[in-house]
Amino acid sequence: MIDTTSNIILPRKFYKRPVLTVAKELLGKVLIKKENDEILAGRIVEVEAYDGNIDQAAHSFKDKTKRNEVMFNEGGYFYVYFTYGVHFCCNIVTGKKDAGSAVLIRAVEPLEGIELMIKRRFERSLKSEKEIFNLTSGPGKVCKAFGFSTEHSGLDLTQNQIYLIDRLKLKNINIGISKRIGITKSAELMWRFFEIGNPYLSR
DNA sequence: CCACGGATTGGCT
DNA sequence: GCCAATCCGTGGA
Numbered sequence: 001m002i003d004t005t006s007n008i009i010l011p012r013k014f015y016k017r018p019v020l021t022v023a024k025e026l027l028g029k030v031l032i033k034k035e036n037d038e039i040l041a042g043r044i045v046e047v048e049a050y051d052g053n054i055d056q057a058a059h060s061f062k063d064k065t066k067r068n069e070v071m072f073n074e075g076g077y078f079y080v081y082f083t084y085g086v087h088f089c090c091n092i093v094t095g096k097k098d099a100g101s102a103v104l105i106r107a108v109e110p111l112e113g114i115e116l117m118i119k120r121r122f123e124r125s126l127k128s129e130k131e132i133f134n135l136t137s138g139p140g141k142v143c144k145a146f147g148f149s150t151e152h153s154g155l156d157l158t159q160n161q162i163y164l165i166d167r168l169k170l171k172n173i174n175i176g177i178s179k180r181i182g183i184t185k186s187a188e189l190m191w192r193f194f195e196i197g198n199p200y201l202s203r
Numbered sequence: 204c205c206a207c208g209g210a211t212t213g214g215c216t
Numbered sequence: 217g218c219c220a221a222t223c224c225g226t227g228g229a
Binding site for chain 2: 202
C-alpha cells in the first residue's frame with residue numbers, strides 16, 4: 001500500500017529543468033491518479049524524452065497548434081494525445097514555458113488499484129499470473145489501465161488529481177539507455193531511459 | 204479536398 | 217513476423 005500523503009508531491013521546480021535530466025529522474029517516481037474512491041498508482045520504469053528544439057520526432061518541433069499546445073506550457077503539466085486512431089499516450093511536460101519538451105511515460109510497475117486497471121485494460125480478469133506483466137508495459141497500455149485520455153491533457157501535476165510522488169525509501173536504480181521506439185525522425189537520439197531488468201518494461 | 208502516416212497494440216500467418 | 221484497426225493532423229493539389 002502506497003502512502004500518498006506522507007510522501008512528497010513533486011514540485012514545480014522538479015519539472016522545470018531540462019528534459020533529459022527530468023526523464024532520468026522520473027524513473028522510480030510514482031504516478032498517481034485519484035478518482036472518487038479509488039487511487040491508481042504505478043512506479044515509472046520506462047520513459048522517452050522529446051524536445052521540440054532539436055528533435056524532429058517531437059510534436060512541438062513545428063509551431064504551436066491546438067493539438068500540441070500543452071507541450072509549450074512550463075514544466076509540470078500533463079500532455080495526452082490520441083494516436084493511430086486507437087490509443088492514448090501520456091507525457092510529462094518539462095522545462096521553462098515554451099520549451100516544448102516532454103517525457104513520454106512508456107511503462108509503469110502497477111502498485112495500487114490493480115484490480116481496476118485490469119478491468120479497464122482487459123475488460124475481464126487475468127488469464128494467467130504472468131499477464132500482469134502485460135498490464136502497463138507500453139504507453140497505450142498505461143493510458144488504458146489508468147483511464148487517461150485527452151480530457152486529462154493540460155492538467156497541473158502539482159495539484160492533487162493526477163500527480164507524481166517521490167517515495168521516502170529511495171532505492172538505487174540501474175538506468176539503461178537506448179534509442180526511442182517506433183519513430184523514424186531523429187531516430188538516432190539515445191533518449192529512452194529504463195530500469196534495467198524490470199519485468200514491466202514494454203515489448 | 205484528398206491522401207498519407209503516426210511517440211501502438213493485438214491477432215493471425 | 218506481418219498487418220489491420222481507425223482517428224486526426226499535416227501537406228500537397
